[in-house]
Amino acid sequence: MYQRSLDNSPLGKSSLVLIIAEKNIVARRIAHILSSGSYSTKKVHGIPVYFFTLNGENYACIGLKGHIIDYDFPRRYRKWILTDLEEVIWSPLVVVAKEARYIEALKALAPRVKRIIVATDYDREGELIGLEAVHIVKKASGRLLEVKRMKFSAVTREEILNAFRNLTDVNQGLADAADARRAIDLIWGATLTRFFTLASRARDVYSIGRVQTPTLALIVHREREIEAFVPQKYWVVVALLEGGLKATHVREKFNTLKDAQKVKSRSKGPYAEVIDVNKSLTKRKPPHPMDTTTLLALSASIGFSVDKAMKIAEDLYRFGYISYPRTDNTVYPESLDLIDILRKVCKGPYEKFLELILSQKRITPTRGPKRSKDHPPIHPVNYLPPGKLSRDHESLYDLITRYFLATLSPPSTWERVVV
Template identity: 45%
Template sequence: MNSTLIIAEKADAARRIAYFLSDGKSKQKREKGLSYMEFDENGHKTYLVALSGHIVEINFPPEMKNWSSVDLNALIDSKIIQNVKNKSSYNSLTKLAAESSSLIVATDYDREGELIGTEALALIPEKFLSDKIIKRAKFSALTGDEIKSAFDQLIDVDYALADSAGAREEIDLIWGAVLTRFFSLASKRLGKSFLSIGRVQTPTLALIVKREKEIRAFQPVPYWRVKVQFNKDGHFTGIHEKGDIFDQSEAERIFKVVNGKDGTVLEYERKQEKIYKPAPFNTTEFLREASRIGVNPSRAMNIAERLYTQGLISYPRTDNTVYHKSINFKSILAKLKDTHLSKEVNMVLSQEKIRPSRGRMETTDHPPIYPVNAPQKGKLTGDFQKVYDLVARRFLATLYKEGERDVSTSRIDISGEVFNTKGIKITDPGWLEIYPYTRVQESFHPELAQGEKVKAEKWDMEEDQTKPPWRYDLASLIKEMEKLNLGTKSTRHDIIDKLQKRGFIEGNPVRPTNLGMGLIESVLTVDSKISEPDMTAELEVEMDSISEKKMSKDEVVNRSRKMLHNVLEALKDKEELINRTIKRSINMGDAIGKCPEHKDSDIVLIKDRSNIRITCTTEGCKNDFRWNINGLIQPTDKTCPECGLPQIKVIRRGQSPEIRCIDPKCSFNIERDNMGKCPSDSGNLVVRQSRYGKRFLGCSNYPDCTVTYPLPQMGVIKFTGDVCPYCKSPILVSMRNRRVWKFCPKMDCQFNKKKEKVDHEEKKPT
């Protein structure tokens, strides 16, 4: 029994671990009900099992499943069971553990990874574990050096760290199930329309709702600014030292005094400032920057995890903003030198000494996110390339020199009124040359001397109004969640994604839907903390206490159960009010235009997850339409040329926006979707949307005819009126930006092999 069993978290990671430990000699083994990898090293056999994440899932016993009959207080106190969800991994674990003398946990090194590893160990019968050596491998990148070093320096499994993750998992299950059932039953929204409530999800939604209420309640206040445009070798602007002046008469007085007069320099200063390079990426900052380049947080994290398992970047879940001393910068730069970033790499290498920047947070678990390898040419495309470039450029920027700028300021007197001026000139862009995602605004300012007369050419008194608070964009929302300790670096992106998918928020910047507003209003009908970040932040502190062995898992979970009992009793007292509040919010809609049948009535858009109702506010009006749209709907100021009803803009992820009439059966919509006759049965080929949000062509005679064709996701697609000479499918044209592509929807057709293209001068499609 001289063998070792390694437990990995995912298949991609397992393959890389096996490859590096076996020098590429590992073999995949598949037997009946078993799947694992195997290799020999000096007569010592090693097995490796990949778990595909959690091998078990927690849930309530079957008798707790019925929402209507189960008492919610009983659900709070219910025992929690574990169900094996990966039979192949379970069978492989139990069989190979019996044949091994040592076990090594090689899951991701964080709370979740430790829980996944210990869950696997717990499934192995005790008789197979009693005499085993159990260790864990700690690594931050799936590279050869890192993996070999981790297995040469094994550490103990941290059961307390795993318990902290297990406590969070159980608490989230209990709170989510109890509150979701209560609010769904109270509002009579069951089935697909159930209302999802979460321990972290709800206070996050409350943040967004609170900001929206502040914006709606905001009363703008007018103010004035007196500005003077000076000229010396170019124009520069001075603003009166009072800045925003809320007294119109005072602003008019100042303007009258200075109008038509030149100025005299009272003070002038020019100083050089450093443009400090950014700190290394932790998870939060990475997700914020990714959202600014158009990759939403959930997708950015998914891509980062894929890049990690492919051995291209370090572990993407980290709070650290200080590079470990063990990181060999020159080795990484050498790997990047032959990529499209070679120019930037050479800039970094040209320095006499490489001094990385440091952030405020330094931890010992994982380093900041940085590239550990270069992808093969052409391997990464689209968002994967954008995310990898973001990580690589951030890394290079942290190693390059600071930028420098000249900042000029002056105070200029005009008849006793003082104006402040400021100019910025970048003298050395430094790291800004490498990291194009950050820009510094420059503004002209001449050199001045005290007492110098400066010519004024233009005098203005500008009126403006105070602005309401900004809505959160995805980047600032993640930052605010981190500040309030809502969720963790590993879960914040998922929480936002769930709020979007469940119809509580939309857009970027983020705004709550009427359903989201109503949910939080109903939560606030009772004096509980479920919509406040304090309770969630308190639990995060207790999670740390478990990992530090100051509290036990059972102690934390039981305290949370007790708190939930109190919350539930308060909610039950207001059940009818909660029902009315949610129903009122659901029936609220956004006006998108006037009804042609009832001239004084609005047509409103009422959203409820993917179900959309667009209806006239006059009871019984025929203009009442239902839509099932997986996407964002925005009003337009246009009316349908066919029927005169308002038009809407439909925005789906990964597709070009499209304009629609609000009547699904309007000929305007039907003609746009009709792409010619089906070659199989002469039905109409129409544009449809898959459950995964992809558009395709399908026959109108479905399910009798199952002919389908894929379509390009971006661009406007129209039927040309022509039929393919090879397969009789309709010939389409796709128009995007300045590119026009004529194609047969049967992608393997001979027509497409000719790569026939058209330009803008060709006959327009019908």
């Protein structure tokens, strides 16, 4: 692979199949996988584009930076006036450039493009991001172009090759759903923000949003509960025994100091007598496959905020170590080769779990309450060697991997001893 700049060079005349990815790192991996490492990097308006030849056709793969266009109101509504709010609601929105360099790069490539393959993340936002770029290329080329879709849930060689060999149509419905969400967020957010700010005649802006305002209401409600809480004192009686053992009185909590002291006064003496021991075995079922909500909840246990956890998870996905991290699916699809994933992942510290899982007469993965077809539950797809990425990446990968292994393991057995 080599690199050179095309900012001041002609792009040539040969026709191209344009592959559009959501991020640069994914575009580079797709180019590397499809070309077996034989691709060239050229910059178009400062944006890296990866060129290669496959089966006699020339390809260009470009990674975007999320949404490259956005919506805004016409200029006449920039001045806040209370009387025109209803007019603002029904005003047609205008499209504005959000990432101008990427738009110019797509326009520069457009004259050579004969076919487009959308390879953005397969969800609502990814579909819209891809089709935004498609519309720019189509308009700049002035021609009707065939558009196909690569659908993959992990940036691995197997998934990328399979997606490339089994191209589908783009899902306009997914894109329309994301587009409607974006328009509603702008219209109602801007309108209600203007209304409350102007009606209150406050100096500060009262920001209102479709998500932020209900979230703020939940926080306020919880804070009021905390402020209204009246703590109550209680006492416990604990016997400190040899060997660091502690024995708590069966009543656990005493509402008055007098009651606790009565129990303490009856418990004086140099010895403690064990009068009964009860043992019982309890089985605990493994967790259901991991969805995004579960990932974020467990990430808090290792000290990660929601934003940090999602950023690291997206990195692991783009580097080819885990599956797509935004999913509500909690059922592994039958097409997912779990044994193959096990053999790829169970190396280093995870090797000891391979024999345990494979020793079962029948491996039956757990199932959660929700099943969808967009993406499988979150799972590792390749082994992450120590030192390859940061410690934070390793920590989240370890959490995801151990959770995945648990979903394929037999129930754990606990012995409960009550003395």
